[in-house]
Each structure stands twice: as C-alpha cells, then as structure tokens.
Amino acid sequence: MPVGSTALVQALHFFSAIPKEFPLAPFQVNASLDVQELLQEALRGDERAKALIVERYVKQVYRFCFRMLGNEEDAMDAAQETLLKLVRNLGNFDPSRRFSTWVFSIARNNCIDMFRKRSKQGSMPERDIKDEGPGPLDIAEKEQRATHLRAALESLSPRHREVLLLYHFEHLKYREIAEVLQQPMGTVMNRIFRARRDLRLAYDAIIREARS
Amino acid sequence: MNQHPPDSQLALFVDGKLDESTSVDLAMHLDSCPACRQRAASMDPCTELCSRAEHIEPPPELMHRVLAGIASSSPSASTVHIHSVWLGLFFLLLASLMLFLWGDPTGLMAGALSGLGGLGVSLSALGRILPTEGLICMPIASLVPVLCFLALYVMQSNENGSIGARST
C-alpha cells in the first residue's frame, strides 16, 4: 500500500506542471486561495503556496522598489531581497496586521538599506531613461510627461517619495501607510501634505526648465 | 467623523491647510468612505500628475531568481518528505528480504518490525505531503502489526509451518 501511495505521489508529480526549482510541489493548493489561506499552506511547508505568494506580490514590490530607487538593477536586488525575506519570515507575520502592509514595510526597509549602501559607496547609479524614439506625437508627449514625473519624484527625499508611492501609486489607505511606516497618523498626514506640495513644485520646475 | 465633509473642507484637507487632528479625522473618514476618497482625489492635483507615470512590469527574471532563492536557501520541506518516503520504502524492501531469506518466526518478527518502521516513515511523510491520503492510510497501516503478530502466533502454534518449507 505505501508503494501504491508513493506511486500516486510520483504520478501526480509527473503530470503536474511544477517549476524545476520544486522537487515536489503539493497539489492541494490552488491559485484562487486568498492570502491568509496561502499563508497557512506555506507555513505547513507547501512550496507551491510560497511561490503563489511571491507571484501575487512580485509586481507591487518591484514597482515600488523601482520607483523608490530609480533604476532596474537596484530595484531587482531590492525586490528579490524583499520577496525572499517575505517567504523566509512568513512565520513572523503578525496576523493582526494586513499582509500587504507587511510586504510594503519589508520592501521599504530594503530600499532604505539600499540608499544607505549607495551613500556608503558614494555612488548613485545612472537612472534608466527609456529612449523616446520616434512615434506618434501623443505617445512621445506621454513618455516625456512620465519622464518628468519620474525626475520630480526622484528629486524628493526618500521619506516623501515613499508616502506618495504608497498613496498615489499603490493606493494604500492612510492608516495602512501609517502601519507600513510604523508612524502615528498625524506624522504620516504631515508627510503626505509636504510630499504632495514638493512634488508639484519639483514637477513645475522641471517643466519650466524643459521649456526654457 | 460620521458625516461626509463638504467640498470646501475637503479642498483645505487636500492642500494640507487643516490642523493635524482634523486632518487625521478626515483621513480616517476617507479610508472608510470611497465616495469621499474619490471626491478628494478629484481635487488633488497630484492624482492627475501621478496618473502620468509609466507602466512598470517586473522583468521575468526576477520571479525565477526568487523561486531559485527559495529552493536553494532551505532544503524544501517537500524534498525532505519525499526522501522520507524513499527511506520508508527501503525499510519495506528490507522487511520483505528478511521474510524471504529467513522464513522462520525470528525472520518474520524482524521483517514485521522493520516493515512497520518503513510503513510508519512512509505514511507520516505522505501524510505531510498529501494529508487526505495520509489520513486514509494511517488506520490501514495500524492493522499491519496486528496481522503480523497474528501470523507469528499461527506459525508458532504450528511447529512445522509452511513458511519454513517455502524458504528452502
């Protein structure tokens, strides 16, 4: 009977599309589970659940890191570190918190570490600016606006940039941002107001410079 | 704050011109009231400004790197479990060998014990991988030692048992 059961496991293993990295992914986990359910499966050692958690947050984490750090190489490193930490520390997740705010707080800490590393090395990597190749006028204009916005965002301090990214780009609620930053609501609100004002000023200055 | 704030107050909020405690109250309201959040967003120039941002997609390589990192950093639980299944199978094989070579009560006892060990390891490993199958297998597995001891008892009471003859 155990031979039969083992054969069953191997047959399931053979017929399911499992990434090479996973010698044997369990089969009861499906992608439609919510994060809490995936978390429970992952904590039981289910590799597929871990992969699904990563898959669910990879876009948000990369986007946030990219906009915080301004270049692909650092964003890749920070996002990879964040997602690995996330999976390795699933057991430390405090269920009274929202999972997504926990993910963003890990991403944020990694970006801050990256800033520290950069300042120690005294180098700021080149920004990745996409070629504004020939194309319809509105597309070129759109790309130019995006480039100006990116430059304006990068001119802000990391503290101001992160609150804007969390509110305007990742659409977190104010209290969720307070949770990510581990700061009182009053502090967060003041930071957001200042960040919004600074972003507008920086953007206007960049536009003026571009026109002159 | 239970009432929806008027436009004039929302405009002051967006500009950061309210005092801190009123701002916090309003922010709490916006967190729980999508309609007011939407109204505030439409008054905030940063909403339109941020909508100009480029679309960012992670390079596919990132997902591969993370999955490889997960697989290499810790021996995955599933790998450990499948190793346990193999270990269990090895014990079962050993048990059958002992039964085949020493077809007497001592061989049967040793075979039954290592077979039991093999089954235990295999099934507990299976139980971790496939909980449902593991649960079904457990009660059946618990019958194995009972059957082994029954067989032993029958053979001991029947001195010139047929197992001895089979081994020759």
Ligand SMILES: [Zn+2]
């Ligand atoms: Zn309202």
